[in-house]
Amino acid sequence: MLITRTVKQYPLAAILISALLIRVVLAIAVQHRLDQEPDRSFVIEGDANGYWELAVRISQGDEYSVHQPPRRILRMPGLPLLLAGVIRVFGESFLAARCLMAAAGVLACWLVFLLARELFDRRVALCASALCAFSPVMAGFSVMLLTETLFAALMLLSLLLFVRLTRIQDLSREDAKLRRTDSIRLAIGAGLAIAATSYARPVWLLAGLAFAGVSLILCRNRRVVVLHGIVMHATVAVSLLPWIVRNYHASDGHFVPTTLWVGPSLYDGLNPHATGDSNMQFIINDDLIASMSEYDVDRHYRAKAMDYAAANPGRAITLAIAKLARMWKPWPNADQFQSPLLAVLMAGWFLTVIALAVGGAVVNRSAWVLLMTIGPAVYLSSIHMLFVGSIRYRLPAEYTLAILAAAGLCHLLRGKSQAKHEALLE
Numbered sequence: 001m002l003i004t005r006t007v008k009q010y011p012l013a014a015i016l017i018s019a020l021l022i023r024v025v026l027a028i029a030v031q032h033r034l035d036q037e038p039d040r041s042f043v044i045e046g047d048a049n050g051y052w053e054l055a056v057r058i059s060q061g062d063e064y065s066v067h068q069p070p071r072r073i074l075r076m077p078g079l080p081l082l083l084a085g086v087i088r089v090f091g092e093s094f095l096a097a098r099c100l101m102a103a104a105g106v107l108a109c110w111l112v113f114l115l116a117r118e119l120f121d122r123r124v125a126l127c128a129s130a131l132c133a134f135s136p137v138m139a140g141f142s143v144m145l146l147t148e149t150l151f152a153a154l155m156l157l158s159l160l161l162f163v164r165l166t167r168i169q170d171l172s173r174e175d176a177k178l179r180r181t182d183s184i185r186l187a188i189g190a191g192l193a194i195a196a197t198s199y200a201r202p203v204w205l206l207a208g209l210a211f212a213g214v215s216l217i218l219c220r221n222r223r224v225v226v227l228h229g230i231v232m233h234a235t236v237a238v239s240l241l242p243w244i245v246r247n248y249h250a251s252d253g254h255f256v257p258t259t260l261w262v263g264p265s266l267y268d269g270l271n272p273h274a275t276g277d278s279n280m281q282f283i284i285n286d287d288l289i290a291s292m293s294e295y296d297v298d299r300h301y302r303a304k305a306m307d308y309a310a311a312n313p314g315r316a317i318t319l320a321i322a323k324l325a326r327m328w329k330p331w332p333n334a335d336q337f338q339s340p341l342l343a344v345l346m347a348g349w350f351l352t353v354i355a356l357a358v359g360g361a362v363v364n365r366s367a368w369v370l371l372m373t374i375g376p377a378v379y380l381s382s383i384h385m386l387f388v389g390s391i392r393y394r395l396p397a398e399y400t401l402a403i404l405a406a407a408g409l410c411h412l413l414r415g416k417s418q419a420k421h422e423a424l425l426e
Contacts, residue, residue, distance in 0.1 A: 011126050012113060019109045019133035023102030027143040031095045041094060044334070044392075046280075048145045050075060055083035056092065069289050072250040073260040077243065078199035079147045098143040105142025105149050108399055109133045111156035116403040118163045119369050120410075128406035131353065132399055136345050141395055151200040152396035158193035158204070159372050159400065161186055162211050165228055166368055169219035187228040191235025198240065202258035203383050208232050210379065218367055251295045260294045263301035269323060269387045270305040276322035277333065278388045323389030324381055333391060353398070353405045360408030373404040 034040055042048035053066050058080055065072040083097050090096035109132045116125035132138055142149045168183040190208070197204040212229035219225050240257060247256035268278055283289075288297045309316040326333055330347035361370060377397035384393050 012110075012129065015113075015126065015130050015133050016106055016110055019106045019139075020102065022133070022139050023105050023142045024099060026139055027095060027098035027102050030143050031098060034094070043144055044146065047147075051079050051083060051145055051147070052097075054080035055087055058084035059087040067289075071260075071289070071294055073247050073256055073294060075261065076199050076202055076259060078196070078201075079145075079150055082150065083145065094145070097145055101145065101149055102142050104153050105138065106133075108138075108142075108149060108153040108156060111153060111160060112399050112403060115156055115160045115163065115372065115400070116406060118160065119366075119372060119403060120364075120407055124403070124406045124410050127410055128403040131402040131406055135353075135398070135402070136349055137391070137395065138398065141392065146392065147201050148392050148395045151197060151204070152399050154193060154197035154200055155204055155207075155376065155396050156399060158190055158197055158207065159376070161190040161193055163368070163372060165190060166215065166219060169215055169221050169225050169228065183224065183228060184231055187231040188235050190228075191232040192239055194232070195236045195239030198236075198258070199243070203380065205236075205258065207379065208236060210375075214371060252293065254295050256295070260298040263298035263303075263305070265387050266305040267301040267308075269319065270309050270316060272308065274319055276319055276326050276389050278390070320385040323385050323387070326389030327381060327384055327391065327394045329391065350398075353402060356405035356408040356412075357401045358408070359412065360404035360406070362408075363411045364404070364407050369404075369407075373400045376400045 030043060034043070042052070050066055054064060054075060054077070057064060057066075058077075063070065063072070064077065064080075066074060082100065086093070086097045086100050109129050112132050113125045113129040116128040138149075165183065165186050168179050168186070190211075194204060194208045197207075208229070212225065212232070215225045215228075216222055244255070244257055248254065251260070264280065264283060267282070268274070268280060269276070271282065273279070273282075288300060292300065330350045331343035332346060357373075361374065364370075377394070377400070380393060380397050384390075
């Protein structure tokens with residue numbers, strides 16, 4: 001009785017505590033399972049290994065690089081810095097790191113609540129947060145030592161600030177002047193959020209441009225939109241400057257705003273043997289890093305990918321469709337997740353959320369609502385149609401789609417409640 005009363009009085013707290021408990025239990029279970037396999041430390045090897053090695057090197061004060069010959073600009077430093085903090089406090093504890101990532105997952109659930117409340121109301125916001133809290137895929141990925149959950153939380157923060165900026169951009173010129181100080185602060189905050197998200201994964205770097213472009217079309221106060229755009233992108237540039245300067249020296253004088261992994265990643269998705277899945281075996285086979293600089297290797301694979309796409313446009317389109325299909329496949333692609341029970345659970349949840357989101361889009365046709373909920377899915381899908389496709393790359397977009405699904409579910413429940421009330425009156 002006490003628990004029921006507490007849930008009714010503090011529903012958001014109950015949702016977030018539930019989200020945390022689910023993720024901590026999963027973190028313990030995943031780590032216990034991996035501990036039974038001495039030769040394996042991560043559920044998804046490769047990327048997680050690299051992030052962890054970088055984190056260990058940061059915590060020890062060593063050079064920020066992996067592999068031999070060293071790759072100094074292979075990964076953005078957001079996740080490695082976060083993991084390095086855990087290592088400094090708890091030692092090289094995978095469980096502690098997974099619990100920290102679980103906390104990032106709970107933060108994402110809270111930010112979904114805030115964003116949904118801005119777009120709809122508290123009821124939809126609570127429903128959206130609950131959908132994220134209990135989502136099998138979101139909970140599962142929250143304990144992986146990968147960037148997706150951290151990226152999702154930071155992306156949601158930037159979207160929340162975007163929405164609040166639009167409130168001012170849609171005011172009359174006189175009203176906007178009265179809130180100029182608030183709007184400048186929001187624009188700076190949005191720039192910081194974009195930069196922080198890009199430090200986790202660089203794909204969000206162009207989101208500010210996309211937002212500014214749409215704002216120019218949809219908002220009536222275009223002068224304010226331009227001012228916000230300038231402030232926001234100046235903040236992004238200043239925030240990324242330390243990384244750019246560091247890369248300038250690490251690459252012998254080249255301008256590198258993100259990483260030197262773009263070329264290999266692009267060729268991974270556009271080469272004669274590409275399937276839409278990732279297969280970096282060509283890096284080992286070619287072994288270009290033994291005779292070329294990291295910068296030249298990146299440019300070499302960029303050129304090869306572009307040449308292949310230009311010579312095989314039909315194949316490039318087919319691959320783009322295959323990557324999109326892999327990204328939005330309801331059940332897992334990876335061999336280590338080929339469990340019938342897991343496939344049914346994931347597909348059932350995903351298809352239900354998508355169906356509810358379609359319903360939410362039908363009954364809520366506001367341009368800004370659709371942009372903030374469907375926009376991230378379109379944005380991330382467009383990028384990964386160039387690179388490779390995987391369920392993990394759609395994960396951040398599922399958080400915003402959950403908001404639209406919650407709106408659809410609340411509309412459905414409201415309709416049933418109204419129908420029941422009318423039936424009782426008859």
